[in-house]
Amino acid sequence: MVATTERVLDPAQAIYDYVLPARQPWSKVITKGQVLRIVDLEGNQAVDTLIYNAHDPSERYSAPDTVVRQGNIFITTGTQLISNLGNVLMTVIADTCGRHDTLGGACSMESNSVRYGLHKKHLHACVENFLLELSKYGLHKRDLVSNINFFMNVPVTADGRLEIVDGISAPGKYVDLRAEMDVMVLISNCPQINNPCNAYNPTPIRLLVWDAA
Numbered sequence: 001m002v003a004t005t006e007r008v009l010d011p012a013q014a015i016y017d018y019v020l021p022a023r024q025p026w027s028k029v030i031t032k033g034q035v036l037r038i039v040d041l042e043g044n045q046a047v048d049t050l051i052y053n054a055h056d057p058s059e060r061y062s063a064p065d066t067v068v069r070q071g072n073i074f075i076t077t078g079t080q081l082i083s084n085l086g087n088v089l090m091t092v093i094a095d096t097c098g099r100h101d102t103l104g105g106a107c108s109m110e111s112n113s114v115r116y117g118l119h120k121k122h123l124h125a126c127v128e129n130f131l132l133e134l135s136k137y138g139l140h141k142r143d144l145v146s147n148i149n150f151f152m153n154v155p156v157t158a159d160g161r162l163e164i165v166d167g168i169s170a171p172g173k174y175v176d177l178r179a180e181m182d183v184m185v186l187i188s189n190c191p192q193i194n195n196p197c198n199a200y201n202p203t204p205i206r207l208l209v210w211d212a213a
């Protein structure tokens with residue numbers, strides 16, 4: 001059983017409202033106090049996400065620090081997203097899905113080749129999306145770290161194995177992230193078609209930003 005929380009925010013009051021097509025990368029600076037909502041428009045769409053300090057991108061999201069700080073491997077309402085310097089980048093303030101992954105990593109040409117065969121090598125993948133978008137900021141491969149997979153269901157079995165299975169998300173589910181410092185949020189709207197993370201069908205997401213209340 002996963003707990004969910006809603007939050008009343010009026011899309012008409014948003015200062016930014018954009019539908020990111022399936023398979024595409026995206027990034028935006030979210031200033032301290034602003035709220036970013038990620039909406040899983042059609043359901044079961046993995047949203048690979050990284051977060052950087054907007055003023056010094058050498059400070060960035062840290063999956064291990066986030067897991068240790070929460071004492072939990074899943075991300076949901078109340079989770080503080082922690083940087084490699086131990087600072088809070090963003091806080092999850094609402095979540096109608098209930099659980100998000102930060103262990104499964106991002107798909108890449110290499111992982112697609114190993115997992116699904118060499119003939120899958122040239123399928124578009126999240127790592128390529130990340131690199132393309134990072135290049136706009138003068139950042140590159142060494143700036144990639146383990147990411148968050150919003151709406152992706154990666155249960156961990158009793159003996160510690162990770163699985164990638166059908167999602168627990170559904171059309172219209174969303175997660176709200178409040179910036180605790182000025183951050184740059186980087187997204188790959190995952191193009192994966194070889195496992196159930198996107199229900200074998202990559203779909204668009206909606207991104208909204210509200211100013212600090």
Ligand SMILES: [Zn+2]
Binds near residue numbers: 046048106107191192
């Ligand atoms: Zn992916």
